Amino acid sequence: MNFDLDPADAAFQAEMRAFIRQALPADIARRGRQGFHATHDDVQAWMRILNARGLAAVHWPRQHGGTDWSPLRRHLFQVELRAAGTPVPDQAALELVGPVIYTFGDEVQKARYLPAILNADTFWCQGFSEPNSGSDLASLKTRAVRDGDHYVVNGQKTWTSEAHKADMMFALVRTDGEARPQAGISFLLIDMKSPGVSVRPIYTINEGLSVNEVFLDNVRVPAENLVGEENRGWGYAKFLLTNERTMSAETPHTAFDLEQVKQIAAVERRGGRPLIEDPLFAARLARFEIELRALEAAVLRVLHMGENDPALNATASVLKLRGSELRQRIADLAVEALGDHGLAVFPDVEGQDNMDVLAPVPPAPDYAAGWLSRAMFRRATTIYGGANEIQRTIIAKSVLGL
Amino acid sequence: MDFSPTQEQAALKESARRLCERDYGFEQRRHRIRGAEGFSRDLWKTFADLGWLGAGLSEDDFGYGGGPVETALLQEEFGRVLLVEPYLSCAIIAARAVVALGDPAQKEALLAPLVAGEKLIALAHNEAAMRGDDAAVRTEARLTADGWRLEGRKAFVLGGSSADILLVSARTPGGVSLFEVPADAAGLEVVAYHAVDGRRVADLMLTDVAVDDAARIGPEGGALPGIELAVDHGVIALMAECVGAMDAALWLTRDYLTTRKQFGVTLNTFQALQHRMADMLVETELARSMLLRGIAALSDPDPRARRAGVSAAKVQIAEAAVKVTGEAIQMHGGIGVTEEYVVGHFYKRAVLARGLFGSIDLHLERFAAWSRKAVA
Ligand SMILES: Cc1cc2nc3c(=O)[nH]c(=O)nc-3n(C[C@H](O)[C@H](O)[C@H](O)COP(=O)(O)OP(=O)(O)OC[C@H]3O[C@@H](n4cnc5c(N)ncnc54)[C@H](O)[C@@H]3O)c2cc1C
Numbered sequence: 001m002n003f004d005l006d007p008a009d010a011a012f013q014a015e016m017r018a019f020i021r022q023a024l025p026a027d028i029a030r031r032g033r034q035g036f037h038a039t040h041d042d043v044q045a046w047m048r049i050l051n052a053r054g055l056a057a058v059h060w061p062r063q064h065g066g067t068d069w070s071p072l073r074r075h076l077f078q079v080e081l082r083a084a085g086t087p088v089p090d091q092a093a094l095e096l097v098g099p100v101i102y103t104f105g106d107e108v109q110k111a112r113y114l115p116a117i118l119n120a121d122t123f124w125c126q127g128f129s130e131p132n133s134g135s136d137l138a139s140l141k142t143r144a145v146r147d148g149d150h151y152v153v154n155g156q157k158t159w160t161s162e163a164h165k166a167d168m169m170f171a172l173v174r175t176d177g178e179a180r181p182q183a184g185i186s187f188l189l190i191d192m193k194s195p196g197v198s199v200r201p202i203y204t205i206n207e208g209l210s211v212n213e214v215f216l217d218n219v220r221v222p223a224e225n226l227v228g229e230e231n232r233g234w235g236y237a238k239f240l241l242t243n244e245r246t247m248s249a250e251t252p253h254t255a256f257d258l259e260q261v262k263q264i265a266a267v268e269r270r271g272g273r274p275l276i277e278d279p280l281f282a283a284r285l286a287r288f289e290i291e292l293r294a295l296e297a298a299v300l301r302v303l304h305m306g307e308n309d310p311a312l313n314a315t316a317s318v319l320k321l322r323g324s325e326l327r328q329r330i331a332d333l334a335v336e337a338l339g340d341h342g343l344a345v346f347p348d349v350e351g352q353d354n355m356d357v358l359a360p361v362p363p364a365p366d367y368a369a370g371w372l373s374r375a376m377f378r379r380a381t382t383i384y385g386g387a388n389e390i391q392r393t394i395i396a397k398s399v400l401g402l
Numbered sequence: 403m404d405f406s407p408t409q410e411q412a413a414l415k416e417s418a419r420r421l422c423e424r425d426y427g428f429e430q431r432r433h434r435i436r437g438a439e440g441f442s443r444d445l446w447k448t449f450a451d452l453g454w455l456g457a458g459l460s461e462d463d464f465g466y467g468g469g470p471v472e473t474a475l476l477q478e479e480f481g482r483v484l485l486v487e488p489y490l491s492c493a494i495i496a497a498r499a500v501v502a503l504g505d506p507a508q509k510e511a512l513l514a515p516l517v518a519g520e521k522l523i524a525l526a527h528n529e530a531a532m533r534g535d536d537a538a539v540r541t542e543a544r545l546t547a548d549g550w551r552l553e554g555r556k557a558f559v560l561g562g563s564s565a566d567i568l569l570v571s572a573r574t575p576g577g578v579s580l581f582e583v584p585a586d587a588a589g590l591e592v593v594a595y596h597a598v599d600g601r602r603v604a605d606l607m608l609t610d611v612a613v614d615d616a617a618r619i620g621p622e623g624g625a626l627p628g629i630e631l632a633v634d635h636g637v638i639a640l641m642a643e644c645v646g647a648m649d650a651a652l653w654l655t656r657d658y659l660t661t662r663k664q665f666g667v668t669l670n671t672f673q674a675l676q677h678r679m680a681d682m683l684v685e686t687e688l689a690r691s692m693l694l695r696g697i698a699a700l701s702d703p704d705p706r707a708r709r710a711g712v713s714a715a716k717v718q719i720a721e722a723a724v725k726v727t728g729e730a731i732q733m734h735g736g737i738g739v740t741e742e743y744v745v746g747h748f749y750k751r752a753v754l755a756r757g758l759f760g761s762i763d764l765h766l767e768r769f770a771a772w773s774r775k776a777v778a
Contacts, residue, residue: 129736132663133664134664134735134736135664135665135735136664136665136666139664139665139666158736159736202740202742203740203741203742204739204740204741205739205740205741205746205747205749205750207741211736211740269531269533270533270535270761270763270764271533271535271764271767278763280763280766280767281763335753335757336756336757336761336762339530339533339757339761340528340530340533340557340558340757340758341530342757343558343597343598343753343754343757343758344558344595344596344597344598344603345595345596345597345598355741359595359596360593360594360595360596361595362593362595362596362605363557363593363595363605364530372598375753376598376739376746376750377739379728379731379732379738379739379746379749380736380739382732383732383735383736383738383739384736387732387735388732389672389674389675392674393674
């Protein structure tokens with residue numbers, strides 16, 4: 001074993017850091033540090049800067065516009081993107097539907113959708129969950145009935161992130177009501193501008209808008225928008241969710257947050273000294289940092305495992321579980337570090353999705369903005385992408401064989 | 403010892419429960435929060451008519467003969483519905499500051515209209531750098547030929563945005579003093595904003611604000627003990643709200659699990675969730691028990707022992723509240739993180755309660771310092 005970063009990889013990391021520093025517009029970087037949801041324009045502008053360099057989707061295969069970088073380099077690039085506070089791109093497109101399209105889609109679909117994703121011309125949303133189908137996703141009821149060269153879709157999706165900004169939705173729909181639940185599901189690409197699609201916003205406890213209800217009322221979807229084969233959608237969804245799991249530790253995000261919390265703790269004072277020198281607070285910060293290091297090591301282990309390594313499944317499961325908890329805890333620690341400032345509601349004045357546009361801005365230092373909002377929204381990190389209870393069940397069943 | 407409430411206390415709790423259930427639905431609350439002042443003046447009037455604004459004050463203090471037990475009983479009910487009216491700031495903290503520090507004439511002039519619901523009063527003691535250290539007052543008052551001049555800045559003042567009268571603490575030659583400042587005083591700027599749990603708070607900017615010496619409440623330089631006592635009453639009352647909020651979140655979650663179906667069964671059938679609910683109940687019952695010790699601590703004649711008892715209650719109850727209400731969100735799944743559903747708002751109140759009047763760390767320190775001394 002050798003735990004040092006290869007000199008070539010270290011050089012690569014330095015190069016990426018320099019590139020991002022030079023390429024990221026200052027106003028986008030400033031908003032990124034505030035931690036509100038990135039605006040559509042910021043995401044698009046940044047994605048296009050990356051795409052011009054061929055770096056919009058480094059984890060995609062080269063022939064589809066990605067790179068042939070090693071998993072470690074892809075990870076290092078992520079670390080640098082986060083550390084600079086770049087806007088979080090359209091993950092539904094880049095992480096979820098893109099890989100499904102280039103793996104299972106036909107040539108027409110690849111040509112039509114992939115370049116538009118890379119250049120942020122189209123934004124996507126994930127239409128899986130329904131009001132009565134959350135953890136038990138396979139019970140979903142939205143129906144698609146074939147009518148000539150179209151499917152007619154009826155039903156309701158919910159918790160659909162970014163549906164209000166999305167151009168396209170990839171949805172799981174039931175095409176066979178007779179089969180076993182998992183066997184009757186198809187994977188359909190739906191244009192959000194189609195007649196019969198309506199979107200209702202759901203405000204979340206950060207007083208922001210990111211999730212929505214999507215109603216599908218006799219929506220006609222061209223049959224060519226079916227990905228892969230009819231009634232095979234569950235398999236594609238599982239492929240997609242597995243991809244998601246390895247990404248989901250989000251340690252680069254958490255590391256970025258931790259750096260910011262340290263900076264706050266160096267400025268905020270209690271009992272006559274900076275918080276960072278306060279033994280109680282410093283101990284909590286240290287404990288957090290230590291846990292993050294362990295998780296980062298787990299991420300690196302996973303990156304170096306072959307796809308058939310028997311340990312992969314166990315380690316990957318750890319990532320989502322503990323990663324989502326750390327995401328929550330670091331924002332909570334920031335709120336505590338901020339004292340009273342952490343308890344005041346900061347409206348996202350530059351954002352587009354603020355619930356109460358008239359809410360006053362509290363008098364407080366700039367670095368306080370956005371943390372309460374983050375801490376509130378992050379209650380969801382242990383719920384979305386398969387709730388942590390479900391992850392534990394997966395570990396118990398498929399790893400421990402219980 | 404007797405842990406059971408008197409008949410009057412039980413009746414007070416019952417009437418609070420009924421009124422809150424009738425007039426404090428979640429939708430009504432949302433409406434109030436979005437209004438100009440952020441709470442209902444009509445409801446405040448009702449509170450006055452029912453005698454609630456003086457429920458925790460003795461008759462000598464223009465109240466109805468109750469004390470911290472009555473206050474806690476009401477606050478627990480208010481916590482269940484996440485009340486946003488300035489009860490804590492006005493009827494508890496400001497009232498207690500006047501009780502502790504005012505002379506008979508000041509008590510009459512301030513407490514009588516407070517209890518009648520005619521005047522809203524707030525204690526403006528907190529400052530941004532204070533973080534629970536009540537002695538760390540930086541606002542200054544200078545003595546001039548015709549009274550005092552106040553200069554400085556108060557932060558996160560509960561009830562500060564709607565108060566008619568602000569009780570402002572300031573450093574004077576002898577120590578910390580307290581002054582009565584009308585909200586419309588020249589040189590006073592009030593900047594209101596929203597706290598995480600739906601309450602309105604305010605920062606006060608005091609620029610050469612003039613008051614006469616008669617506006618001084620309590621001894622020159624000697625107001626800190628009274629202010630600390632008032633804050634301690636506030637902490638315990640806030641912990642009572644937490645107990646109400648936790649209990650409500652617990653049972654709401656329990657009911658949700660018995661109706662929400664996934665995998666063909668209701669969620670309550672999953673033992674993984676049953677055990678978590680059991681832990682929530684354990685935390686809630688311990689918090690409820692600790693609250694009683696906290697209430698008892700308020701009448702400890704030794705201020706350090708009193709503060710230690712209050713700190714102990716804050717640590718135990720506020721942390722439990724964050725945990726229980728956070729679990730309540732988790733077990734609701736997606737619906738739990740929405741603004742339009744109540745469960746997340748219990749969590750918001752718990753987060754406020756944990757951070758307000760000093761962090762958990764500060765209260766651990768305060769308790770440890772006192773406990774250490776008992777060994778020596
Ligand atoms: C902010 C946010 C963004 C989201 N974005 C999207 C999106 O873009 N697209 C999309 O399709 N979906 C999205 N979701 C939905 C998300 O995937 C679901 O919320 C999640 O799968 C949980 O489903 P549910 O909310 O219906 O909770 P439920 O399934 O009702 O679960 C409620 C609670 O019960 C627990 N539970 C359920 N079953 C079991 C069991 N067998 N054993 C033990 N515990 C159990 C759960 O863990 C949870 O704690 C999002 C959700 C959130 C909160």
